Amino acid sequence: MFGLRKSSLLVGIALTTKLIVQTHASGPSSFPPIILRIRKPDGSMGRIQIKDQEETTLSSVIATFSSEILDENADVDAKLGCKIENNDIEDTEQPISSFNLKNGSIINIIPPPKSEKQLELEKKQREEEAAASKPTDRYTDFDPFPDIAKSSHSAAARRSRALSRLPNRRSMSYGDIVDLHSYMHVIEPQPEGPVKRIYMCNTGAQRFKDNCTILPTKKQLKATKGKAKVKVQNRCAVLFGTVNKERVDQTPKARTSLSTPLYEMKMCDVVKVHAVWEPPQPKANKDIYDPKHLQSGKDFKRAVEVANMLGMRVVGWIYSYTDDRQNDENNDSSEDSLPVLANDIINGAKGQISSMEKIGREEGKKYVTLALDANSGAAEAFQFSDVCVQMVAEGVLSIPDNETYQKRFVETNEAIVIDNKETKELDSVLCLVNTAMLSHEGRFSGSENATKKAGGLTAKKKKTILQKLDEQNDGDLVAELCDFGVIMALDRSLGDDDIESLCKFVTKYSKGQKRGVEMSDSLKLLLKSALS
Structure with a gap:
């Protein structure tokens, strides 16, 4: 009886153990999701x-x-x-x-x-990207406006893209984008320039316009039976003059003992042009001027030296145009009337950069551009914005070496910001600062056209000067010599010391010291020898 119970108990334990094992095997896994x-x-x-x-x-x-x-x-x-x-x-x-x-x-x-295959493809992509974002070639290492100078935006963009590819970097952050934005020039209209107004020599301007006109020769008139047309050759010239201080408000005022002293008046810088000098230019009839000798060359260097002897400096330049840029019939929504195009802006900015580099940033930036319509004779004066000049120095604003490239909208070599938008298209009007222009008589303009286009004196002018030398009237003689073109022509024949003495003599006379004017006999003999 006892043995039967014991065997039944063992069977029950075995069944219970088997049930527990089966329950555990069919239960949840030890590794949850x-x-x-x-x-x-x-x-x-x-x-x-x-x-x-x-x-x-x-x-x-x-x-x-x-x-x-x-x-x-x-x-x-x-x-x-x-x-x-x-x-x-x-x-x-x-x-x-x-x-x-x-x-x-x-x-x-x-x-x-x-x-x-992947390596070759990536190499090709890198080469294309490098070619598209090649660092801009600077026009000069000199920064005319260091406060707004920028490093290459394309180089900064390449660095940011390279950093964004690192394993620990997801992509460009907002801070990276803001930092990249700081490498771009911000283009905004500049309301005023360093020069308040310019006094242009009316004699020099008229002579410059006349030099742009090419009259038909007798042979051409005979061949066409008098129907040969007058041609126009666009030219450019350097403006020599002085920078002076004068009152902003030039209206005459009645003065009493209680009036405000002049030194308390609001003053401004003005440019006075006293001479217009044309560098050597080709004789062929061309649609645009030739700017090769506007800032460099042996003749330009000597002209600057002679101008310094006369108390003048480079204050700007003038150019002529004959295209239809001012024709209202050719204006549409994208091409408004504008006498200064991309090519003119870059040539003028290069002249200002050269002036700032030679005589200093503060004085050199007082540089004016004059645009003259060779057909009508109308002229306008402009200055260039600071950011425009700086972009030209950095090579951001440049044009192809093509003389026929005359457009208002120009593609920049680096991205710029206009109206909070990134772009590479610049409207030339954003680079201009309108400048008031008045007329006056330059001290070294002369009374008539005394020089040829090649730079030599005309036969009529030589005869007049020789006649004044024979008359022993030094006042009338110096009056004939108060012409920058005449002095430059005489510089070819006179020595450095002689031309310096002549410049001092002429400068005193031009400033109003006309009484007791006497020229040395040795200088008169040199003049006779040079003109004979």
């Missing part, structure tokens, strides 16, 4: 939910993202690697459960080695 974070080679993150860690292998997780990572140029047999906690995983066929990952663990996917 988790969410893993996947870091791709470009730094971006992805997520994947693993429901069964024992059945899901690491290779299957990587394969889920392979289509996003491998491009069409990758090898067919290319395989992605991975890292877990900075440890390289060689066997990716293991289940997820063998890595003891937690919820939110990161798996770093490593791209396969690049194929030759």
Whole structure:
């Protein structure tokens, strides 16, 4: 009886144990579902939910993202690697459960080695990008306005793109974009320039316009039976003069003992042009002027030296045009009436840069541009904005070496900002500062056209000067010599000391010291010898 009970108890225990084992086997897994974070080679993150860690292998997780990572140029047999906690995983066929990952663990996917096709494609892309964003060639290392000078925007953009490709960088941040924005010039209208107004020599301006006119020769008139037309050759010239201070308000006022003293009046800088000098220019009829000798050359250097002897300096330049840029019939919404185009702005800015480099930034920036319509004789005066001159110095604003390139809108070599928008198209009108222009008689303008286009004196002028020398009237003689063109022509025959003495003599007379004017006999003999 006791043995039967004992055997029944053993059978019950065995059945209970089997039931417990079966219940445990059919219960929940010891590895619950988790969410893993996947870091791709470009730094971006992805997520994947693993429901069964024992059945899901690491290779299957990587394969889920392979289509996003491998491009069409990758090898067919290319395989992605991975890292877990900075440890390289060689066997990716293991289940997820063998890595003891937690919820939110990161798996770093490593791209396969690049194929030759990929390397060649990337090399080609880098070359194209480098060619498109080649650093701008500066016109000069001198910065006319250092406060607004900028480094190369294209170079800064390349650096930012390179940094954004680093493994620990996702892409350009907002701070990076703001920093990149600081490399671009901001173009805004400049209301005033350093010069308030310019006094243009009316004799010099009329002579410059006359020199642009080419009259038909007798042979041409005979061949066409008097129907030969007058031609116009566009020219350019350097303006020599002085920079003076005067009252802003020039209206006459009744003065009493209680009036405000003049030194308390608001003063301004004005330019007074006393001579117009034309550098050597080709004789061929051309649509635009030739600016090659406006800032350089042996003749230009000597003209500046002689002007300094006469108490003058370079204060600007003048050019003529004959196209239809001022014709209202040719104006549309994008091309308004404007006498100064891109080519003129760059040539004028180069002249101002040269002046600022030679005599200093403060005085050299007082530089004026005059545009003259060779057909009507109408002239307008402008100055260039500070940012425009600085862009020309940096090479941001430049044009192709093409003499027919005359446009109002010009493509810049670097990105600029206009109205808070990034662009590479600049409207020339944004570079201009309107300047008031008045007329006066220059001290070294002369009374008539005394020189040829080649620079020599005319036969009539030689005869007049020789006649004054014979009359022994020094006052009338000096009056004939108060012409910058005459002095430049005599400079070819006289020595440096002689021309300096002549300039001192003429300068005193031009300033009003006309009484007791006497020229030395030695200088008179030199003049006779040079004119004979």
